[in-house]
Amino acid sequence: MSPPLVEVSGLSVAFRDRGQVNHALRDVAIALRTGEKLAIIGESGSGKSTFSLALAGLLPREAEIGGTIAWPGLDHAPRAGKEIGVVFQDPGSSLNPVLRIGEQVAEGARRHLGLGRRAARERALDLLTRVRIPDPDAALDAYPHQFSGGQRQRIAIAAAIAARPALLIADEATSALDTVVQAEIAALLDTLVREEAMTLLFVTHDIALASGLADRIAVFHQAQLVEIGPTSDVVHSPREAYTRDLLATHIDFASPRLVGDVAP
Numbered sequence: 001m002s003p004p005l006v007e008v009s010g011l012s013v014a015f016r017d018r019g020q021v022n023h024a025l026r027d028v029a030i031a032l033r034t035g036e037k038l039a040i041i042g043e044s045g046s047g048k049s050t051f052s053l054a055l056a057g058l059l060p061r062e063a064e065i066g067g068t069i070a071w072p073g074l075d076h077a078p079r080a081g082k083e084i085g086v087v088f089q090d091p092g093s094s095l096n097p098v099l100r101i102g103e104q105v106a107e108g109a110r111r112h113l114g115l116g117r118r119a120a121r122e123r124a125l126d127l128l129t130r131v132r133i134p135d136p137d138a139a140l141d142a143y144p145h146q147f148s149g150g151q152r153q154r155i156a157i158a159a160a161i162a163a164r165p166a167l168l169i170a171d172e173a174t175s176a177l178d179t180v181v182q183a184e185i186a187a188l189l190d191t192l193v194r195e196e197a198m199t200l201l202f203v204t205h206d207i208a209l210a211s212g213l214a215d216r217i218a219v220f221h222q223a224q225l226v227e228i229g230p231t232s233d234v235v236h237s238p239r240e241a242y243t244r245d246l247l248a249t250h251i252d253f254a255s256p257r258l259v260g261d262v263a264p
């Protein structure tokens with residue numbers, strides 16, 4: 001069996017504020033297998049974003065970090081933007097409003113793959129086509145405000161994968177979108193992860209969405225990992241009472257049947 005892409009052991013993260021210590025993560029251990037899609041679910045404040053920021057090496061300097069994050073699946077430490085692509089909830093935070101889409105998507109390819117201007121623009125065109133932006137040629141010269149929220153998130157995904165990352169982290173990447181668009185974006189992530197042989201960490205508070213996409217689900221509660229397992233086990237026979245409560249209160253059966261039922 002191939003080694004895990006990343007192995008997290010005993011990860012603890014705390015923030016100190018005027019003498020008060022806020023534990024964002026306590027002793028979390030998770031190994032991500034190369035090529036798998038792992039969803040992290042949990043309520044607001046449970047530590048999901050802190051975990052994904054820790055993996056990406058993007059925690060703020062004041063964070064007090066314990067434990068280890070090893071990358072046996074890579075031959076060197078990863079960098080956010082190169083080996084790790086990140087998409088956040090608000091595409092506004094990853095897209096620059098005054099830069100043309102083509103330049104923004106090409107940036108990662110220029111910087112990390114060493115492509116020249118023309119080749120990077122070709123790569124940007126290919127990526128915009130693959131994330132299904134209508135008229136991708138014209139989109140290269142357009143600005144973010146000319147697109148809908150769902151399209152902006154597709155563009156942010158194109159930019160995040162431009163440098164061919166091994167790991168794509170989608171942190172509440174669909175939360176600001178309506179349910180149909182959410183399912184379309186989840187389906188797109190599913191397709192891209194397979195086509196590009198990436199590993200996906202999908203952070204969400206929406207169990208229905210997670211269960212349509214992920215191979216495994218990890219449940220966070222109050223800074224701790226309370227349960228992790230194959231999606232069908234966690235959804236149909238959860239081991240922990242907390243997961244059962246979460247399922248009872250959060251599954252929205254009115255949601256579209258998710259990834260299998262919508263075009264990517």
Ligand SMILES: Nc1ncnc2c1ncn2[C@@H]1O[C@H](COP(=O)(O)OP(=O)(O)OP(=O)(O)O)[C@@H](O)[C@H]1O
Nearest residue numbers: 015022023024043044045046047048049050051060
């Ligand atoms: N930069 C920070 N400074 C201080 N406290 C922080 C910081 N980042 C996170 N925290 C705290 O760590 C805890 C976990 O936050 P985190 O954002 O990881 O949770 P989450 O599960 O992603 O929540 P949400 O779904 O609302 O994004 C919270 O109590 C939060 O207030």
